Amino acid sequence: MIELKDILYKVAINAVVGNTVININKIEFDSREIEKNDVFVAIRGSVSDGHNFIQKAIDQGAIVVVCEELPKTKIDTVTYIVAENTQSALAIMGSNFYGNPSENLKLVGVTGTNGKTTIATLLYQLFKKAGFKVGLLSTVKILVDTKEYKATHTTPDSLTINRYLNEMSEAGVEYCFMEVSSHGIHQKRTEGLEFTGGIFTNLSHDHLDYHNTFKEYRDVKKVFFDELSANAFALINKDDKNGAFMLQNTKAKTYGYALKSYADFRGQILENSIEGLLLKLNDHEVWAKLIGSFNAYNLLAIFGAAELLGLETLETLRLLSDLKSVSGRFQYLISDNKITAIVDYAHTPDALKNVLETINDIRTNNETLVTVVGCGGDRDKMKRPVMGNIAARLSNKAIFTSDNPRTENPGQIIEDIEKGVEPQDYKKTLSITDRKQAIKTACQLxxxxxxxxxxxxxxxxxxxxxxxxxxxxxxxxxxxxxxKLNK
Structure with a gap:
């Protein structure tokens, strides 16, 4: 058991009604999970407002309510904490509840539009191969050293983050690499965490269904770097025009990586093929099994982070050459009749353009490039015609299909994608709503x-x-x- 006053340390509080010297069981922000002697934190979400569930939480046993606005009817046996921002309060309280586990290991956050999963996962791989106990918080999975959990969000809720960090701390994990999404930053999920470093990859058109404007999206990303401490490092992609913006106001020590600009960690692509990349990183040559210029940036970020975290340079280079691609990130196979199939998570215009340009860079142009692509429903509609334009322009054939249509009509999503295709590319495209049939057709073509x-x-x-x-x-x-085609 822990006392309420101990988990309120550093929380911005406007008022307290009741006793804070009481033992509490655990913290919850979902009223359905409340048990006896719990703390209920009322969060204002985009779908529902936790303030509407305060009475339900009390009925289920909550003895503390953290809210932004006091309910009209108060119960004498319940303590009410009025916080300036309950999302922020939840994050700080969660960190305090678990003993501030981020301070017990070296936590590195990776943010940006593309590359977060690859960089975080490959840093996990690299430090694991170097002999350390390592943690990973990513879109694909959560790893507490070798123990694996399923991931549900790019950046989990703040209680879940601290619960996993606490498990890592208890397991003796020394380094943890974490994807930090714009949603996670905006919803204060990373507040109260002590980061050893932050990495910025790039910024392009994404999540405007949530952030409304590109400026708002960019400014939210910057908050992560604003909150880094003077003991942390901030490592940014200098070839992205938004990189320098991220460093304005940061207290962290600043570093850059680049292929095209002068930087602390400078890269050059010497060879680029379907087998991998030959790179020059600062003054060292290294062969990597990853493919494409976007992966050259990812490898540069990994190289820079490893150096800043104290790994010996030659050991880092040796380990880089042994890294394997992440599931669903330029994952490829070659069939018996020599057809190459590549599966990639590219779901933004910039990511799709990068992948297609990479393929076009490494092919001879004697081959036909067939692209199967769709766009998610209930998400940013502005990027759909842009994706259609890129797919049709940079492929020999483009098949537009369903992604995750969610609650939208898949046919309407495909129509939105088709609007971006230029007249000269009309004959290169076809639309097949059923994704499995679209993939089958691509294989037959x-x-x-x-x-x-x-x-x-x-x-x-x-x-x-x-x-x-x-x-x-x-x-x-x-x-x-x-x-089936090989039979």
Missing amino acids: AETGDIILIAGKGHETYQEINGERFDFNDFEIVKEELK
Whole structure:
């Protein structure tokens, strides 16, 4: 048991009604999870307002309510804490409740539009191979050294983050690498955490269904760097024009990585093929199994972070050459009749452009490039025609299909994508609503030596339609369809 006053340390409080010298069981922000002697934190969300569930939480046993506004009717046996911001309060209280576990290990956050999962996961791989106990908080999975948990959000809620960090601390984990999303920053999920470092990858058109404008999206990302301490490092991509903006006002020690600009960690692509990359990192040559210029940036960020975290340079280079691609990130197979199929999570215009340009850079142009792509429903609609334009322009054939339509009509989403196709590219495109049929058609269109790109869902093993999730795995489906062609 822990006393209420101890978990309120550093919380911005406007008023207290009741006793803070009481033992509490645990903290919850979902009234359905409340048990006897719990603290209920009322969060104002985009769908519902936790303030409407205060009485329900009390009925289920809550003895403390943290809110931004006192209820009209108060109960004498309940303590009410009026916080300036309950999302912020939840994060700080969660950290205090678990003994501030982020202070017991070296926590590095990775933020940006593209590359977060790859960088965080490969840093986990690298430090694991270097012999350390390591943690990972990513879109794909959560790892407490070797113990794996399923991930549900890019950045989990603040209680979940601290619970996993506490488990890592108790397991002797020394380093943890964490994806930090704009949603997570905006909803204060990372507040109260002690970061050893932050990495900025790039910024492009994404999540404008949530942030409304690109400026708002950019400014939210910057908050992460604003909150880094003077003991932390901030490592940014200097080739992205938003990189320097991230460093304004940060107290952290600042560093940069780049392929095109002068930087602390400078890279040069010497060879780029389907087998991998030959890179020059500062003055050292290294061969990596990852493919494409976007992965050259990812490897540079990993190299820079490893150096800043104290790994010996030659050991870092040796380990870099052994890193394997992340599930659903330029994951490829070559069929028996030499058709190359690539599955990638590219679900933003910039990411799709990067992947297609990478494929076009490494192919001979004697092959046909067939791209299968869709856009998610109930998400930013502005990027749909842009994605259609890029897919049609940079491929020999483009098949527009469903991604995760969610509650939207898949046909309408595809129509939005088609609007971006230029007249000269009309004949290169076709639309097939059923994603499995679209992948099957791409395989049937491909001949020996051709390349198929299936973009948008990457590592996901489901398709979300009308609130239901159905089993769906791009990589397994294309593997099966290509196998049928070989028979």
